[in-house]
Amino acid sequence: MIKMTMLLKRNPKLTQEEFVKHHIEKHGPLFRxxxxxxxxxxxxxxxxxxxxxxxxIGVNDFDGTAELWFDSVDGLDKVLSSDFYKEKVWPDELTFLDHANTLVMLGYQDDIIGDITELK
Incomplete structure (x- = not known):
């Protein structure tokens, strides 16, 4: 399993409130x-x-994060190179994200506190 963590910057044409509303109400369901x-x-x-x-604690000025867990790098590649992603999801991202200033990291996750099985 791999995790993609994105530190998101919004399209400067949007307010923070518009960005959040779009991310939750439009982009999330579209990605699904x-x-x-x-x-x-x-x-x-x-x-x-x-x-x-x-x-x-001080924090950096990001507008949000997206965290996605994939079964494998190959699975990530299949999702992000799919026709639906390229034709629907990617064009949507261009309307609300500032891709040039959004950071992406791929990695694996080690639970230190709060293993998901402990939280149930």
């Missing part, structure tokens, strides 16, 4: 429709910043 995702995506989470600021 990718036929290959049913076979290869294990989990997909979106996170958006809170308004409150911490007194003890």
């Amino acid at each position: 429709q990718i036929p290959e995702a049913k076979d290869h995506v294990i989990r997909y989470l979106q996170t958006h910043p809170i308004k409150e600021k911490s007194a003890v």
